[in-house]
Amino acid sequence: MFEIKAKDLAARLGEIKTKSGTIRTPALLPVVNPVTQEIPPREIEKLGFDAIITNAYLLKKYRKREALEKGVHKLLGFSKSIMTDSGAYQLLMYGSIDLTPEEIVYFQESIDSDIAVILDVPTTGASREEAEKSVKETIENAIESIAHRRRSDILWVLPVQGGTYLDLLSKSAEYTRNLPYHIVAIGSPVPIMEKYQYDKLIEMIITAKRIIPDDKPVHLFGAGHPMIFPFIIALGIDMFDSAAYILYAKDDRYMLPSGTLRLEELDTLPCTCPICSKYTANELKSLNKIERIRLLALHNLYISISELKRIRQAIKDGVLWELLEERSKSHPMLFSAFKRIIQYIDYILDKTPSIKSNPVGxxxxxxxxxxxxxxxxxxxxxxxxxxxxxxxxxxxxxxxxxxxxxxxxxxxxxxxxxxxxxxxxxxxxxxxxxxxxxxxxxxxxxxxxxxxxxxxxxxxxxxxxxxxxxxxxxxxxxxxxxxxxxxxxxxxxxxxxxxxxxxxxxxxxxxxxxxxxxxxxxxx
Ligand SMILES: [Zn+2]
The missing domain is CATH 3.40.50.10630 (Uracil-DNA glycosylase-like)
Structure with a gap:
């Protein structure tokens, strides 16, 4: 199911096989809102993304009949792999959970998801009691959900909770050793990402990764900006989702691998993607809001996939460290992130292949x-x-x-x-x-x-x-x-x-x- 082809630092270059195709890892799964779909998934597929992620809860709530009739691939117009999130995070942010673990397993199987997430209880970053509860209930749901599976061709994801309470996170990660799940996901870093608390994120990833078996792909929920991609990948994250491409576009923000610019500040577009080759900065600014969002989102996706390709090549060539050094100079928070990784250099040394397949100077x-x-x-x-x-x-x-x-x-x-x-x-x-x-x-x-x-x-x-x-x-x-x-x-x-x-x-x-x-x- 998961094959590792090359390693550098703790990063892995690999492939995950799903019933709908192969996902080259490290992989970014753009988040697709199943109701609004600002960028048609068909276009995302054309850009070279092997998988997308969408929200099973929203599908069930707003497009249930259609989803059950057509299946999620036809409904969204995306033929490659589709991961569905249970939607627990949104539920928790906007109210209470009115779903059972069984319902969400059954629904995701019925709409033909390729990769599915159980009903978890995210740690939202509040009190320790709340974090304890989220770990406990997620584990209970994970154990219960195994019995509800009817299909054997879907990859099931076990979320690890606990947030920044590292002892709880470790406890939660212990279950990844024994429970029959294909993929492990590290949950809930969104509030951390929004505040650029990358050092906290690094601690969380290393804590969990030290426990999770090496043969399991590890997903990170809500990875945000391409700036952070090389750092999380260097720590051994194999896949992650992000809605940043569209959220930034809605706010007229233009992504670059080294940071973000506001569209209104731009005189020229420092990018050669098809969008930036076709339009000038002024033309983009003068478009109506909907069209502008669409084009900015496409540019943001291009930037994200090209950064991902650069990282994959760096792993293959054994020069990921060089890329980290370079990227660490593009934002003080990334510099801090890199320093934090160095504090945990023993972890990296443990995972780094001791003989380079391609010894470069x-x-x-x-x-x-x-x-x-x-x-x-x-x-x-x-x-x-x-x-x-x-x-x-x-x-x-x-x-x-x-x-x-x-x-x-x-x-x-x-x-x-x-x-x-x-x-x-x-x-x-x-x-x-x-x-x-x-x-x-x-x-x-x-x-x-x-x-x-x-x-x-x-x-x-x-x-x-x-x-x-x-x-x-x-x-x-x-x-x-x-x-x-x-x-x-x-x-x-x-x-x-x-x-x-x-x-x-x-x-x-x-x-x-x-x-x-x-x-x-x-x-x-
Ligand atoms: Zn561009």
């Missing part, structure tokens, strides 16, 4: 790049799996020359190697910001020669400090008798930090010039 910029998984994986490997040459007692740390890669092509190293032929007491390694220690025998392995650094002066102090600490860890762990550090030409600040850290640990070492180092090798 990595770029280091600043402190954020220090935390990229390839770098942390290198530190981890040195710590957990590496063994130094057995006889080596003396460590000579040479400065990595960022102009020469692999680093073992450095002149000084080549000279030393000749002289050292029969001396296995000396171990040579390179020091370099970000990666820290590169033992001589590993210089040609990925990514130890496939990376680019900024010019030495542009590397922030904080990166030197973090790097110095990993170098000290290495020296302490492998217990050399003697440590000699080549006097730096480029990385003076790193060596200042290293000196401070080594002294603090009481480790004896000395900094030596090139000719001293050569003598050192000759003498032994």
């Amino acid at each position: 990595i770029f280091f910029y600043d402190e954020l790049s220090y935390y990229r998984p390839e770098n942390l994986l290198h530190h981890k490997r040195l710590k957990e799996y590496y063994t130094k040459p057995q006889q080596a007692k003396k460590l000579i740390l040479l400065e990595a020359d960022y102009n020469i890669k692999p680093y073992n092509r450095k002149d000084l190293y080549i000279k030393m190697r000749v002289n050292r032929e029969f001396n296995d007491r000396i171990h040579i390694a390179f020091y370099v910001p970000f990666l820290g220690i590169i033992p001589e025998e590993l210089t040609e392995t990925y990514p130890l020669s496939q990376h680019e650094l900024p010019r030495p002066d542009d590397i922030p102090e904080r990166v030197h400090l973090l790097t110095a600490k990993t170098i000290v860890d290495y020296i302490v762990r492998y217990g050399y008798n003697e440590v000699i550090v080549e006097k730096p030409k480029y990385y003076k600040k790193l060596i200042q930090q290293l000196t401070r850290e080594l002294k603090r640990k009481g480790i004896v070492f000395r900094v030596a010039e090139e000719n001293e180092i050569i003598r050192e090798v000759n003498h032994i």
Whole structure:
């Protein structure tokens, strides 16, 4: 049912098979109001969306007979996969729930949904008592609903509730391990999304994802603006729905992957989609409201699908981190979101494939790049799996020359190697910001020669400090008798930090010039 084709960070590129077709994931399901249908689903299908989501409760309330007669695909004019939400969220916002779990299961089966959601009780973000109640009642409904299923070709969704009460969310997520549901959905982040509380959202996703089995696709309800797509996808969200394209259009807002602009502020349209190619900003402004909403909504959908395609390609190419770095600069809230993801980098490291299918050169910029998984994986490997040459007692740390890669092509190293032929007491390694220690025998392995650094002066102090600490860890762990550090030409600040850290640990070492180092090798 769900096949994963590629991974990067915690993101998965995959396919979900439904009875109406294949949904390429990560997927965005535009929300279609079954009554108003501002953008005909047929047009959404033409834009390349594999699935839409609509509201079963509204269908039942306003178009029941038609829906039962024609089925939801014919009724909406969409031939690919249709997910129906039980509509519990709307119910809760506007009144009480006058539906039973059985009715909603039966109705969704009868209208031929492809992916259906049980009657859940969303956590709307109020009190803890309310959140507890929503978890408890959703689980009860989930257990009851299994018995009401009559068809076996529909994918059933189990919503996880609890909202920002992370302990309740965990408890709710535990049920995804045992109950027979095909897809898991993380519920109710809408109030959070509206307030741009992305850091809360990230905590929720990671908390739930740590518990949900890896082979289940995970849906996020109400994902909003394309700005947040790469971040939630990087955390392992496989599908999400959003009504933002139409809500923004109704408010004359024009979406871009990096933010939102108001139509009235625009002189030119910074986009090449069919709408923006055909109309000028002034032409759009002068249209009547209904037509303007339609065209803005279409543009917003184009922007959303093209951002999604870019993310899918980034997962395939193994460069999702680069996209996050880029997007994190487009809004302060996204910068905070990215920082929050870095706080949970252990989660990402756990999920990141340890061997890249497509090893691409990595770029280091600043402190954020220090935390990229390839770098942390290198530190981890040195710590957990590496063994130094057995006889080596003396460590000579040479400065990595960022102009020469692999680093073992450095002149000084080549000279030393000749002289050292029969001396296995000396171990040579390179020091370099970000990666820290590169033992001589590993210089040609990925990514130890496939990376680019900024010019030495542009590397922030904080990166030197973090790097110095990993170098000290290495020296302490492998217990050399003697440590000699080549006097730096480029990385003076790193060596200042290293000196401070080594002294603090009481480790004896000395900094030596090139000719001293050569003598050192000759003498032994
Ligand atoms: Zn456009």
